[in-house]
Amino acid sequence: MIINHxxxxxxxxxxxxxxxxxxxxxxxxxxxAGIEAFHDYLYNRDNPAGAHRELWYHEQGDRSWLVVxxxxxxxxxxxxxxxxxxxxxxxxxx
Amino acid sequence: xANTWKSLTAxxxxxxxxxxxxxxxxxxxxxxxxxxxxxxxxxxxxFAAAAHKLGLPLPSASTHAAGPVFxxxxxxxxxxxxxxxxxxxxxxxxxxxxxFGEAASITEQTDAWVRFDVTGAPLAALFERLTNLDLSSxxxxxxxxxxxxxxxVYLIRRSASAVVLYGPRSSAQGLLxxxxxxxxxxx
Numbered sequence: 218m219i220i221n222h223x224x225x226x227x228x229x230x231x232x233x234x235x236x237x238x239x240x241x242x243x244x245x246x247x248x249x250a251g252i253e254a255f256h257d258y259l260y261n262r263d264n265p266a267g268a269h270r271e272l273w274y275h276e277q278g279d280r281s282w283l284v285v286x287x288x289x290x291x292x293x294x295x296x297x298x299x300x301x302x303x304x305x306x307x308x309x310x311x
Numbered sequence: 312x313a314n315t316w317k318s319l320t321a322x323x324x325x326x327x328x329x330x331x332x333x334x335x336x337x338x339x340x341x342x343x344x345x346x347x348x349x350x351x352x353x354x355x356x357x358f359a360a361a362a363h364k365l366g367l368p369l370p371s372a373s374t375h376a377a378g379p380v381f382x383x384x385x386x387x388x389x390x391x392x393x394x395x396x397x398x399x400x401x402x403x404x405x406x407x408x409x410x411f412g413e414a415a416s417i418t419e420q421t422d423a424w425v426r427f428d429v430t431g432a433p434l435a436a437l438f439e440r441l442t443n444l445d446l447s448s449x450x451x452x453x454x455x456x457x458x459x460x461x462x463x464v465y466l467i468r469r470s471a472s473a474v475v476l477y478g479p480r481s482s483a484q485g486l487l488x489x490x491x492x493x494x495x496x497x498x
Contacts, residue, residue, distance in 0.1 A: 280387050
């Protein structure tokens with residue numbers, strides 16, 4: 218599987234470490250969001266057959282976190298973004 | 312009797328080693344210091360000015376650039392590795408920090424890495440067995456982190472027949488072994 222890194226171009230998936238659902242970026246505020254939201258964040262994952270947004274870490278490369286949109290049925294990679302760009306677009310400071 | 316302290320190279324010798332296998336030469340280098348240099352958020356202008364003052368190049372992604380005193384290669388967005396001469400810049404952070412001040416986070420890296428210069432014949436046949444990078448299609452001055460065996464290394468292409476590797480110092484012997492075994496299988 219080849220991941221098309223937004224800065225470095227096509228790189229072998231062997232260089233990356235998989236973390237999981239990209240929703241991990243959206244951690245609720247533990248002080249205000251309530252136990253249900255935090256439980257959901259911690260334990261519940263969607264398991265879609267199709268497009269899935271996931272976090273990958275380019276450990277043996279530039280060590281950036283990526284948000285990769287992958288089709289879980291075909292392993293086709295539909296989109297690759299820097300995770301910090303995704304977080305910034307959602308209004309995060311870093 | 313006073314103790315005399317003598318530093319050892321990454322391979323555990325008093326002098327840097329040179330290994331010749333067929334046309335290839337693998338040279339351990341102990342005369343280069345290394346530091347990582349990371350831009351602090353919002354300090355872009357001060358950072359660029361300090362680098363300019365030092366004559367320190369800040370190459371774009373996947374690139375190595377040489378300067379009069381400092382050379383640098385790109386590591387990740389807003390972070391570079393800086394190289395300088397060991398004899399004159401052993402404490403490299405003391406040379407960089409006064410210029411960058413609060414604009415950068417600087418970490419000495421010299422003894423975290425072992426450097427091997429691989430030279431001799433064209434190296435594409437050797438490195439296509441060692442890494443994912445296609446050395447023959449890459450430009451001179453290309454620099455990237457990659458994997459050799461199980462080790463994360465920085466690879467810099469100087470020319471078709473000269474490559475610089477920075478690998479983890481604690482695995483210096485293992486990295487050299489990988490290079491030696493592969494070189495022997497290629498010749």
